Amino acid sequence: MSRRALSLAAYLAYARGSAFAKPISLPDRPSGPVIWAYAEEHEQGRALGSLCARLLGIRPEISVFASGKIPVRPDLTHISLPAETVAECAQFASGLRPDIVLWTGRSLRPALLDELKKQGAYLIALDARDKLWQTPAPRWMPDPGPATLTLFDSFYTVDASANRRLRRLGVDRELLRKKGPLIDNDPPPPCDDQTHEELAQILSGRPVWLAANLQSDEAGDILRAHRMATRLAHRLLLIMVPASEDDYPRMKAEADELQMRICNWDLGETPDELTQVLITETPEELGLWYRLAPLVFLGGSLTAGHGGQDPFLAAALGAAILYGPNVGQHVDAYSRLVEAGAARIVRDADSLAAAVSHLVAPDQAAVMAHAGWDLVSSGAALVDAVLSEICAELDKEGEP
Numbered sequence: 001m002s003r004r005a006l007s008l009a010a011y012l013a014y015a016r017g018s019a020f021a022k023p024i025s026l027p028d029r030p031s032g033p034v035i036w037a038y039a040e041e042h043e044q045g046r047a048l049g050s051l052c053a054r055l056l057g058i059r060p061e062i063s064v065f066a067s068g069k070i071p072v073r074p075d076l077t078h079i080s081l082p083a084e085t086v087a088e089c090a091q092f093a094s095g096l097r098p099d100i101v102l103w104t105g106r107s108l109r110p111a112l113l114d115e116l117k118k119q120g121a122y123l124i125a126l127d128a129r130d131k132l133w134q135t136p137a138p139r140w141m142p143d144p145g146p147a148t149l150t151l152f153d154s155f156y157t158v159d160a161s162a163n164r165r166l167r168r169l170g171v172d173r174e175l176l177r178k179k180g181p182l183i184d185n186d187p188p189p190p191c192d193d194q195t196h197e198e199l200a201q202i203l204s205g206r207p208v209w210l211a212a213n214l215q216s217d218e219a220g221d222i223l224r225a226h227r228m229a230t231r232l233a234h235r236l237l238l239i240m241v242p243a244s245e246d247d248y249p250r251m252k253a254e255a256d257e258l259q260m261r262i263c264n265w266d267l268g269e270t271p272d273e274l275t276q277v278l279i280t281e282t283p284e285e286l287g288l289w290y291r292l293a294p295l296v297f298l299g300g301s302l303t304a305g306h307g308g309q310d311p312f313l314a315a316a317l318g319a320a321i322l323y324g325p326n327v328g329q330h331v332d333a334y335s336r337l338v339e340a341g342a343a344r345i346v347r348d349a350d351s352l353a354a355a356v357s358h359l360v361a362p363d364q365a366a367v368m369a370h371a372g373w374d375l376v377s378s379g380a381a382l383v384d385a386v387l388s389e390i391c392a393e394l395d396k397e398g399e400p
Contacts, residue, residue, distance in 0.1 A: 005147055006142070007141075007142035007143060007144045007146070007147050008110060008114065008144045008147035008148060010141060010142060010144070011110050011111070011135070011137050011141060011144035012086055012110070012111060012114060014137070014138070014141060015084055015085050015086050015110070015111040015136075016085070016086045016087070022083075022088065023091070024080075024082050024088055024091050024092055024095075025080075026079060026091075026092065026095040026096060027065075027077060027079070029095065029096060029097055030063040032061045032062060032063060033059075033061065033062045033063070033099045033100075033394050033397075034062070034063050034064075034065065034096065034097065034098045034099055034100075035052065035055065035062055035063070035064045035065070035098060035099065035100050035101075035102065035390070036064075036065045036066075036067070036096060036098035036100075036101050036102070036116075036121075037049075037051075037052055037064060037065070037066050037067070037070060037076075037101075037102040038066075038067045038068045038070075038081070038101070038102070038103050038104065038105070039066075039067075039068040039069045039070045039104045039105065040068055040069065040104060040105020040106070040107055041069055041104070041105060041332065042069045042329040042330075043184075043329070043330065043332045043333050044069065044104040044105065044126075044127055044182060045068060045069035045070040045071060045104075046070075046071060046184045046310065047127075047182045047183055047184040047185070047379075048066075048070055048102060048104055048126070048182065049066065049070045049071050049073055049076065050184050050185050050186045050383075051102075051182075051185070051383050051386060051387070052064045052066065052070075052073075052075070052076060052102075053073065053075055053076075053186075054185070054383060054387060055387055055390060056075050058387065058391070059391060059394070062394075063077070064076050064077070065077045065078075065079050065096060065098070066078050066079070067079055067080065067081050068081070068105070079096075081109070081112070082112065084109055084110075084111050084112060084136050085111060086111050086115070089109075089111045089112040089114075089115040089116075090115045092112065092115070093112070093115035093116045093118065093119045093121070094115075094119060097119050097120075097121075098116065098119075098121050099120075099121065099122065099393070099394060099397060100121065100122045100123075100124065100390055100393060100394070101113075101116055101121045101122070101123045101124065102124050102126060102386075103123065103124065103125050103126065103152075104125075104126045104127045104182065105127075106129065106131050106132065106133050106134055107133075107134045107135075108133055108134065108135045108144075108145055108148045108149070109135075109136070110135055110136075110137070110144045110145075110147075110148040113148055113151050113152075114148070114151060117151045122153050122154075122393050123151055123152040123153050123154075124152065124153065124154045124155075124156070124386065124389065124390075125149075125152045125154070125155045125156065126156045126182050126386065127156065127158060127181060127182035128155050128156065128157045128158065128162050128166065129157075129158045129159075129162050130158070130159065130161035130162045130164070130165050131165075133145045133148075133149065133169070135148065145169070146169040146170050149166065149169055149170070149171055150170060150171065152171075152175065153175065154175055154177065154389060155171060155175050155176050155177065156177050156179050156182070156382060156385070156386060157176055157177065157178050157179070158178075158180060158181050159178065159180075160178060162178075163176050163178055177385065179378070179381060179382040179385055180375075180378035180379060180381070180382055181336055181375075181378070181379060181382075182379065182382060182383075183312050183333075183336075183375070183376060183378075183379025183380075183382075184310060184312050184333075184379075185312075185316075185376070185379055185380055185383055186313070188287060188290070188313060188316055188317055189286050189287030189290070189313075190287050191285075191287040191288045191290075191291050192288065195288060196288055196291055196292065199288070199292060200292060202270065202271060203237065203271065203292065205235075206235050206236070206237050207233050207235060207236045207237070207360040207361075207362075208236075208237045208238075208239065208292060208293045208294070208295075208360075209226075209236070209237075209238060209239070209293055209294075209295040209296070209297065209356055209360055210238075210239045210241065210289050210290065210292070210293035210295070210296045210297070210319075211238065211239070211240050211241065211296075211297045211299060212241050212283075212286060212289065212290070212296055212297070212298055212299055212309075212314070213241060213242070213243040213283055213286070213298065213299040213300055213309050214240060214241065214242050214243060214247060214251065214299035214300075215242075215243055215247055215299055215300050215303065215306050216242070216246070216247040216249075216250035216251060217250075217303045218299055218300075218302045218303055218324075219240070219247075219250055219251040219254040219255075220254045220349075221302055221303075221348060221349040221352065222238070222240065222297065222302075222349075222352070223238075223240075223254055223255055223258050223260060223277070224258070224349040224353075225349040225350075225352035225353040225356060226238040226260075226276070226277065226353075226356070227258060227260070228349070228350070228353035228357075229353045229356040229357045229360070230276065232357045233357065233360055235273075236276075236356075236360060237271065237275060237276065237277070237278060238276065238277045238278070239277075239278045239279075239280075239289050239292070239293055240255075240277055240278070240279045240280070241280050241283050241286055241289055242280070242281070242282070242283060243283065243299060243300060243306075244282070244283070245281055245282050248279075248280075248281045248282070251279060252264075252279060255277055255279065260276045260277045261274050261275055261276045261277070262275070262276070262277050262278075262279055263275045263277070263278045263279070264279055264280075264281070265278055265279065265280045265281075265285075266280055266281040266282065287317075290313070290314060290317040290319060291317060293319065294318070294319060294320060294360075294362065294365040294366070294369060295319065295320045295322070295356065295359050295360055295365050296314045296319040296320070296321055296322065297321075297322040297323065297346075297352065297356075298311055298314060298321060298322070298323045300326075301323045301324035301325070301326050301327050302324035302325075302326070302346075302348075302352075303324070303326065304326045305326070306326065306328075307326070307327070307328030307329060307330070308323065308324075308326060308327030308328050308329075308330045308334075309330065310330055310333060311323065311330065311333050311334055311337055311343060312333060312337075312376055312379070314372075315337060315342055315343075315369075315372030315373065315375065315376050316372075316373070316376045318369045318372075318373055319365075319369055319372070320342070320343075320344075320359055320364070320365040320366075320367075320368035320369050320372070321337060321342060321343035321344070321368070321372065322343070322344055322345075322346055322352065322355050322356070322359070323343060323344075323345060323346070324345070324346060324347070325345060325347060336375060337371075337372055337375065340371045340372065340374065340375045341367070341368060341371040342368050342369070342371040342372030342375060343368070343372070344359070344368075
């Protein structure tokens with residue numbers, strides 16, 4: 001037995017625990033194919049949930065079970081992870097008997113993954129990065145991580161650095177697929193084509209930027225930034241969309257206090273050459289505004305306590321992205337966009353005004369938008385590849 005295999009055997013002996021494990025609660029296994037998806041991080045969870053939804057759209061006979069940080073969705077059955085003991089993991093694996101496992105995150109569960117493999121599951125690791133793989137093994141024990149990684153049948157890696165790390169850990173080169181990061185690819189919100197065409201004609205030639213899903217306590221900074229930016233671009237139009245209907249009154253009051261020329265879209269008003277701010281009362285037509293504005297500030301990020309919003313929707317619709325420092329659980333998504341050159345952080349009204357003044361130029365916004373589109377497109381290609389592999393594996397299992 002190799003040293004690598006010995007390390008996993010030693011860990012499994014350590015994790016054996018009591019032979020009489022506490023019974024775990026699992027729903028009855030459906031008769032058709034079963035997928036089990038696990039996400040360690042929120043960003044990965046949202047993306048993995050969207051991937052599973054796409055899978056169910058093309059293969060409705062599949063049942064998908066989800067664990068970890070995957071958001072609750074009506075089409076997924078959420079189940080808890082078992083304790084990392086051999087007995088409980090064996091219960092989990094034999095009760096669920098997934099055909100395919102989708103795993104994200106760098107924290108490995110050797111006992112669980114080993115039991116799933118024994119039950120015949122096909123293991124796919126997604127969003128594998130050039131970061132240290134971790135296990136619950138104590139420090140005095142040989143690291144079971146490399147041996148655990150050899151249980152996987154397929155790896156979708158973020159970049160060449162991730163490939164190199166996995167190769168050094170003993171993963172077969174043939175199992176590595178460099179496809180970029182796993183990105184949430186939910187379909188964009190709808191937009192009425194006729195309304196879009198009419199507004200695009202009305203706003204033709206005017207520089208436009210959008211403040212999307214704004215919280216009420218951000219409105220003052222956004223409007224002050226806009227007023228500063230109009231000193232250099234006097235025809236600049238701001239579209240303000242609240243996060244909810246409750247945020248609208250303060251937004252309107254702030255605009256009135258600054259004596260801005262407002263167009264209230266929900267009252268049936270149409271912007272003219274003198275309009276400085278187009279304001280809406282609800283976010284219901286956000287799909288329209290994303291398609292009209294080449295530059296977007298994503299709300300819920302300038303002031304603390306809101307957590308920001310997922311930026312990939314704006315990137316998918318071809319917008320250059322600005323955001324504040326308070327993006328909570330979306331940090332990884334923004335970091336990827338910043339690294340690609342598709343997003344820029346601002347700290348206050350002054351830095352926002354400077355960024356808008358610079359990026360509202362069509363050529364500047366286009367460079368950022370193109371970078372964001374490239375990143376999102378790579379995520380879509382990854383999803384397509386994963387779905388193809390899943391379907392191929394399920395079809396193979398169904399052959400006589």
